[in-house]
Amino acid sequence: MNRLVPLSLVLVLVSVLGCARGVRPEELTPRYEHIYYKPVDEALAATRELMRERGFSFEETEDANQLLTTWRQPVSGTRGNGVFERYLVVGIRVAPRQSVVRIFHMRRAVTGNDVEVKSYMQKSILENKEWESDPSLRGPQFFQTAAMASLGGQAHGTRDLELEKALALRLESGVGVETLSGDVREAPAAPLTREPSFYLQRWKTDAEATASAEGPCPRQVQGLSELLRPGLTLLVGEQLGTRETPAVVGDMVCEAAARGLRVALGVSLPREERARLEAYLSSPGAPADQDELLRGDFWRKPHQDGRGSRAMMELVDRVRSLRASGLPVALVAFGVETATGSARDLEMADTLLVRRQKQREEVLFVLAGNVHMRLRRGVEWDEHFIPMGWHLARADKKLVALDLSYAPGSRWGCDLERGGQLRCGLMGATPHPRVAALPGMGPSIRLLETRTEEGFHGLLYVGALSPSLPAASRTEGEPPVPTSIPSQYLQETQGPILQPHKHPPIF
Known part of the structure; x- marks a missing residue:
């Protein structure tokens, strides 16, 4: 069952070290969010592991529900100019055991400043090698911007739904734990008073089902x-x-x-x-x-x-x-x-x-x-x-x-x-x-x-x-879950959660 809520209910505007501006076409922007049955801190911990496995490190953030990777320098480029990338992760607490995780991929154009790094002779030699080399095989030596790069300019950020899908697989496609009772015996059950609606009703219609045209x-x-x-x-x-x-x-x-x-x-x-x-x-x-x-x-x-x-x-x-x-x-x-x-x-x-x-x-x-x-x-x-x-x-x-x-x-x-x-x-x-x-x-x-x-x-x-x-x-039926969503939106929120056929997954 897709755990989806309207985006307007949990929208958070974030600005960290610049502007993350969405450039994804409107028809590709998710209208609903994928909700994990995980506390937000556990979902973010899994996200941190996923990003580290992909070679990213993290900066400190003031908000515990945000993760920010350091800028990663491209492995190849031309004449000291190129694009750096980083990720911004925003965790949103929907309920004590429900959360949303948004992952934004941010890119920033940089201009190299290798005049102060190399002598003219070194630059000339590298320039000749660069012109004669296969662009697909150029190594990082052709992009020596390092700390001298200017990180000014406009940053663009888009939702990385492929990475969010990888996170969903990590959190929700694992093997469940089977609990074994061994030789433990439960205490005798106390007398129960159950509502009539609790019981299965097939026993009332066994004869009719056998005699029906469908069998x-x-x-x-x-x-x-x-x-x-x-x-x-x-x-x-x-x-x-x-x-x-x-x-x-x-x-x-x-x-x-x-x-x-x-x-x-x-x-x-x-x-x-x-x-x-x-x-x-x-x-x-x-x-x-x-x-x-x-x-x-x-x-x-x-x-x-x-x-x-x-x-x-x-x-x-x-x-x-x-x-x-x-x-x-x-x-x-x-x-x-x-x-x-x-x-x-x-x-x-x-x-x-x-x-x-x-x-x-x-x-x-x-x-x-x-x-x-x-x-x-x-x-x-x-x-x-x-x-x-x-x-x-x-x-x-x-x-x-x-x-x-x-x-x-x-x-x-x-x-x-x-x-x-x-x-x-x-x-x-x-x-x-x-x-x-x-x-x-x-x-x-x-x-x-x-x-x-x-x-x-x-x-x-x-x-x-x-x-x-x-x-x-x-x-x-699925029990109601405590939520931080305002009560006036509760009915609207529960609709997508309980009726998955109306709202397809976001990835």
Whole structure:
């Protein structure tokens, strides 16, 4: 979900060491801002790292919410004249955990003053070399302005949306943290009094859905039918804590079962919840049954990482409904809470391989975080890591693994802050260019000519992502966020935030 607010609400005029005047054509100037689910100091710290990696150093500024790089001298030029560049970064606090970061690229023309630097003979020699050299190969010796350059003249500044996009990828395309409860058991749940609107309503309409002209599968996933066959194993690597991915996977399960294939859905819910899940799948799915399902420790642990979302509960309920309509669908909870790293992925893979050995003709859909679904060993933070998908692919050479393709939005998840504290809540979801797609299209599968670096065979497109809150929370809607925007603009501000289809991303 695009977190966008009208530019007029958070406009800040900045003047630091000259004028940063926008020269970008009006039609290319963003009308809305990309809001990060990060405190402004964390967003600026990430920006500082990004700029330093690109060779910039910083000057001191009076405003803690501004960053200013030093002027960087060009590596080549002509006769001591050229253009210097620097960046101005402005951080804007929208709410305690929401911020906007604007990056301005500033350029200034300079005039060399090398008369006082070199003798006439030195200048003549360099001038002859310069005339005879290839301009594309000239080194910095032809541009010896150094401290003698005059930094007078007009400065021009434009929003650097490419750099802002790189920052968005850094802040919002990382891997989410999965919180493991181990052997910890939550205290018995206190009696709950939930509003009727809290409960899923599918149990009331199971019979009508079966008898309807559309049947239990109103939506199909383009490209799935070509893959379906007895014995298929299809892995889907997801971004945790979204509404869209579990819903689309439910469509895939429904479509396969409606074609007469026996289907099993593997989900990363803990194995310790199996008895409670089976009891729910055999129940009518009424409010009392939903309450009993959510009494499990996994659904009530304090740090919810997205695996226990409302959308995942909806997916479990859909499997229950499909079974109630007579379709051959099973649910396999393979999550492991008592191991970490490669050992955890090996245990999860073993659970699914045991299932496959017993049900060789079954279509097995597996939904889990995309790191677990990789088919190649090693990740950025651990070159020795062996993912679950690697083990499954060794056992089944015809296995198909799909990475998630989506449009920018937001999700629910957990992340480690710079101070090392674990925080779970709403966060941005900006796709890497190789999986990015436009919003508004129906779900589809696209196989690639060659596998990705992670080993995926193709992409599953699900649209723009929106967050699904923990299933045990009292609301599925996005909670209101404290904001510094004046109250008279609050309704206008919330419109773009809650309706991403009306306002496309700024980059």
